[in-house]
Structure formats: C-alpha cells, structure tokens
Amino acid sequence: VGIIGTGATAVQCVPHLGAGAKQLYVFQRTPSSVDIRNDHETDAEWFRNLGSGWHQERMENFNTLVSGGFAEEDLVNDGWTEIFRNLRSMVMEDTGGELTKEELARKTELADFMKMEQVRGRVDSVVKDPETAEKLKPYYRQFCKRPCFHDDYLETFNRPNVTLVDTEGKGVERITEKGVVVGGKEYELDCLIFATGFEVGTDYTRRAGYEIYGTGGQTLTAKWKDGMRTFHGIHTHGFPNCFVMGMTQTGLTANIPHMLKEQAEHISYIIKRGLDGN
Template sequence: MDDVDTGPELLGPEELGFDPQVLRDRYRAERDRRLRPDGATQYIAPTGDFGYYVDDPYVTTGRDRAPLTDDVDVLVVGAGFGGLLAGARLRLAGVDSIRVVEKAGDVGGTWYWNRYPGVRCDIESYIYLPLLEEVGSVPEEKYARGDDIRKHAQAIAETFGLYRDACFQTEVTGMDWDEPAQRWRVTTDQGDAMTARYVIFSAGPFSRPKLPGIPGIDDFRGHTFHTSRWDYAYTGGDQTGGMHRLADKRVAVIGTGATAIQCVPALAQDAAHLYVFQRTPSAVDERGNRPTDPDWLRSLEPGWHRARRDNFLAVVDGQTTADDSVVDRWADPTRHLRDLLRELGDPSLSEQQRFRARELADFRKMNQIRDRVDAVVEDPDTAEALKPWYRYDCKRPTFSDEYLPAFNRPNVSLVDTGGRGVERITEHSLVSGGTEYEVDCIIFATGFEVGRTHPAFAGPRVHGRDGRPIAEHFRGGARTLHGFTSHGFPNLFCMGPSQNGVAVNFAHVLDDQAAHIAEVIAAAEKHGSGCVEPTAEAEQAWVDRIRREAPEMTVLAECTPGYLNNEGRPPARRETYAGNALDFAELLRRWRAGDGLSDVLAD
C-alpha cells in the first residue's frame, strides 16, 4: 500500500481470493479524492453563535464563590479519567492535599460532555473503566452506556475524596513558577490565585469540539448543535432515545465517525426524515453487547483487572501467541495475522515479509467489513457507498449492530459526498453534488480537536524558571523526559500522548501514567527535595531517543484523510515511544527501580 519496496507477494490472488494490488490501487484512489488543500484548517472553533465550547447545558447551579488564595500540595488540572486517576493514585501513595480544577460542572471529561443518544464506550467496559477493583464495582454490560461511565467517574471521585477541595466551572488561565517559594502560582477565570507544590496537567485529547468550516454555515436559520452539547430541549428524550420532538423534523447529521455510528440509529427511529452526510465511511464491525455474566463475575480473583487489560493490549498489538481473554472484534486483525502465518508455515519472516503479512491480514479483515455491509444494507448503491476503502488502522474502527440496518429504513437517506464533504449551507438547506437538502436541524458529529493535550500547545499561559514560557521551550518540537516533565519547569507533570506510549485503550495508558507520576512525587517527598525536574541531559537523551526510534508515518500518509494522520498530511515521524504501551510501562518501572530518579530529583 505504501511506496516502500516490500518485496514480492507472499500469496497470489488465486490463493487469497483477492488481488492485493487491486486493493492498494483502490485505497490510494479513495485517499487521493479526499485530500484537501486546506488540510486540518478545514475545521473551525465553535465560537459566536456556535459557542458550544463555552456553554455548559448540564449545569443547574451558578458558580458564584469567593476566589481562593490557599495552598495545596498537588493541583490537578482536568477531571476526566486522566485527572481522576492522578488524584486516585496520589491518594493511594499517601498524598492528602489534592485539588482538582475542572471547567465542566462535574467529573468525567469526555463522558461529562458526551450525552448524545446511544453513547457507549467502544472498548470493553471491564477493561476500559479504570480502578474497578479499587472502587469495588463491575459494569452491568460488556460495553457500558455513557451515563454509567459518567457515574463510574463520579464513584472514583467519591471513593478517593477528590470532591473535597475540587473547583468546578473553573478554568486555569495561568501558571507561574515561584522559585523562592518553590511553588506554582495558579490563576483561574474565577479570580483564584492559588499556590501548589506540584501541578499535574491532564486536559485530555477530546476537550475542544470542532466544526466544519463549510461556506454558509453562519447563514443557516434552522437549529444546530454539536453532539458533545446535545440539545434535548430541542429533540426531547434522553440517551436511550425517545426524541419525540423530532417526529415532524427533517434532521441532518454531518459526520460518520464513532459518534455518528452511535447516534444515527436513535435519530433514525425518531426523526421524520434523517439525512446522513458522509465524507468517508467508517469501518463498522459487530458490537455484540451483552449483560455481565454473573457466573463470570463470581469467578474473578484479585488482580483480574490488570491482567485482562494487559492481555487486551498484547492481543491488539499483534502478539499472535497471546491468549485472548476479551474476545471481541478488536482482536480480529491479530487473528487474521495468526491464521496467515499458519498458512505460510514459516515463522522466520524478514521485516519486509512481516509487513506484507500484516498487510494481507488487514486486507482480509477489511474485506470482512465490506462483506458485512453487503449482507446488511438492502439498497446496493447505499451499500457500496458505505464500504470503507482503507486499512483498518487508518481510522478508528467502530462497532454497532444498529447503524447499518438504519439505512434500510424509508425515512433515512445517506448523502455520500464523494469524499469532498458538504459543499455549502444555505438558510434552509445543505448542498452536496449540486443538490439541496432542506432540513430543520443540523447536528454536527464532527468530533474534537486533537493533539492539544499539552499546555505548550494549548491551554493556560505557563511560565517556568526565570519566567520562560513553556511554548518557547517546545519551539521546534516537544521536549520532555518520558513525556511528563521538562527541564526548567519544576514539579509540572503533563499527561497525554506526547513522547510516551500510546494504545487504543487510552484509559489504560492514563492509569499507567498516573501511577508513574504518583510514585515519582512520593519518591520526591521521601527524598526530601520536594522538587522534580529532569536534567537538561536526561531530557535531551529522551528527545534524541524518541526522534531516533519514532515510527515512520509512511502507512498513515497512505491513509484516507482523518484526525489520525492530520487530514492526510502527517509528519515524517510520530514523536511517540517506538514500542507498545506495555513495553513503555515496563520501561518506566525499570527506570524507577534503577537509578533513573537521580535524573529528576535535586540533591
């Protein structure tokens, strides 16, 4: 699929039942017709009449309180799973003085904002939800609903006393290091002027909604909202459906990613007519949700949660010898690879041959996805438009047993834009392919800005030692040790996907990050320095390693445009740890057990 010479085919079309080169050519053609000159700038921030980012429709009380001027040991910015895990792991490490600052009205992060109908996690809830054993609960379903996930986030905050000093409806606006006091001075939009010994920044990758910059978007005179700010006052109903106020409404959904996959079936049931505007179809696999088996629940032994999470990442990462405990469609690419290696009968493949083997396994999986579309969708033209033509990892795979059947309903129309997106919006219509579609409501299922989890790129103004801005420190690229700390910015920890390990189960990654940060802070307190800052040499060594070993983006460059490859224009290399997330967690354990702490703790 890419332009690298990967050698001859391992199996021919007759043996495979398909021609790999035909698929490569089709994938490239589908990518090319979706490339846009504006790239990622095709999206705009929700401001003005589209102020979804500012407004919080779920808050029922005001945020009036006196500004705070007190001191805490640790201030955590963000109350999504990252911030909650940081607070919980610090509590388990014996830290008492912790304050969580969150701009929303409660904990939950993405799961606070996402309350659209049909919202669920797409990772098995037994491994996605963190701290299940510590909280003492197990989800009622294999794939938990959004409100149940939000309740679990609240249970974490309750269990670990994180509500006690929390500040909600509050956004951090600035952080300045006070060298004589050895404290961070933190200001907020509520007039607070707090101080903290340590700051943990956990803004999350899905905190800023984005809108498509469609010409005429400001001209529409009907109703609009973003899925992360679902307007039940307009639709009626709740997350389970029942949107009775749409019974006489023509509704348009823009976007066919993970959010639309979940909300479209409910809209299809309740709207007078639903138009789904598609630029690129998602790979939609079976979900197979089911209630939690009580016999399985009784069989669980202490330590089951970590073992199950680790097993999932090992299998999804392609470890063909690992047993599969989770048993869902996420593991299919690895199953196909294992079967293919068995067919080849020779495990001693070269690197190029293993690339070919993974590619062939991917083709088989995506053929399975496309065959499912034909089996479910009755109209041949609609079915053809819903087929994804790209590799499995090019876009986040989705899982639904209701999405594809929704297009068999007479009140549902797929508007395939041929990869170009909606052309323009008028006062009453959306225009695609020269055809106007008159609607009463537009719902933007267009996702969130990504890659802005670090305060160097977005968020509050941060000045470290000698007043140096962190954005200046990051000029020319990220500069961290392990993705968490930076030289010149003592006691500042940043969570998220930057120069560290990544995985599809990001909640697992965040838990490993939180545990590491808590142990480093505990070591600093025990050491008596109370100061964590990597040496310039340690930071540079990690930056050099990341840039030397970072995986090439060749395959992603061949992918259809999306947020994973910066709309078809990925950097030459991705500045993340070259191994998998389990390897990265082990690297951190060895670093802590060895003499690594000497690189961050002052004498």
C-alpha cells in the same frame, strides 16, 4: 437533523439520531469500516468468579495481542484482538513463523483483504437498499481509517427517515442559512451536528482553557510555541511541579486506560519521593 461525518463519533450518534429525528441526513465523505460489536450483558456469575487483578490482566493481555505478541488465551476476544489473531494465524500457517519481509508483507495484505471483504459483506447482509449499501462499503485497507464496531449503525440506514448523502469523497460544498449544500442540492435542516473530529495541533493551554506558568513567569504556550517538548511525555523543563498526562511523546499503548494508569503511578511515585524529602 443533519450530521457531517461518518467516523467513530458519528457511528455512535447516528443510531440514536435515526431513532429520534423526523428526518436524518448523514453527510459522508469516506465510509467507515464498521464491524459487529456483538455487545451483550455481562454474566453476573462469571463476574463474581473473577479473581483479584482481573482488569490489569485483561489490559496487559490486550496490549500483548494488538502489539503482535503471543498469548495463550485471548481474554478480551473482541474485534481488535481478532484482527491480530487472524494475522498471526496466517503468518504461522505452513511456515512456523519463519518468513522473509516480502512473505510477511504478502501475508499481511492477504489477511487484511480477507477481513475487509468480511466487513463489506456485512454491509450487503444488513443494508437493504443496494445503492446505499455500496456507498457504505469501505474501499481501503483496514487501518487506513480507524476501524469502528457497532451493532446498530448499518441497520439505521434501513429506516425510511434516514438518508445517506454521499459526497463522493469531496465533503460538503458549503453551509447556508437553511442547511447544507452537496452536489448543488441544498438540504434544509433545523439542526446540524459536526462529527468532524477534534483539535490536536492547537495550543495545549487553548484546549485546556487556562494558562500554565513556570519558573520566571514563562508560559507553557510560549514554551511549546514550536511544538510540544517533554521528557517521556510527562515532564517539561522549567515547569517543575507540572505533570502532563496524555498520548504525545510517551510510551503509547493501544489500550489508553492502561497507559494512563502507568502514567498516574509514575507521577504518584515522583510526588511521593518529593514529599518524603528525597
């Protein structure tokens, strides 16, 4: 089995593929930053004692922290909130938060470097083969690529049936009838998995699988032929009963479920006003 890509999709797939495949080749262009997820079972007693509205409170707490705001308590306490806790801590240290733009940039870069050194150090502590470990280390600042969190991804490369094929930033050369070619070498495969991302720049209706028609028979594809045009990412002129949910041209938050909930409530309000005759 071969898998092209080492981003968020592959980080989740590789541990399972490594456990089930006779031989797994992981084709890498750029290594991901993979920190510990530290997942564990939820304590049943703790869960029973959660008050009403706990989920909404956690979502809002998360959004506040990852947006650079201050919260007395970190209710989520995961890798994402840690990033911003560390940055805020460094900014406040010895300065009380009074910084010039230059000082803030320096503090931010230092906090970023310290975190990435921690991530790179984890690779060394988990991956046994030094050469493989070196290739798995992210060499960039933390948000150059989407940070990933997984407890088993790096450990998978200690399996004798798992091989990292690093393309040195070039990507695979070509795909043949038998497999994949990298660096002039052909890797024969029975199954090839593309963990290479998803479409975001194609027609909305192409991705949805159906066409949407507005007033006068205008199609949404024609309306958006030069790009998406909406009001708050929800409404588009000429399609009065069509509501769009998603991340484009809207009030985006780091916590996507929170954003979708806000959109759903707004759309529900508009529909209810319409049904009420107002």
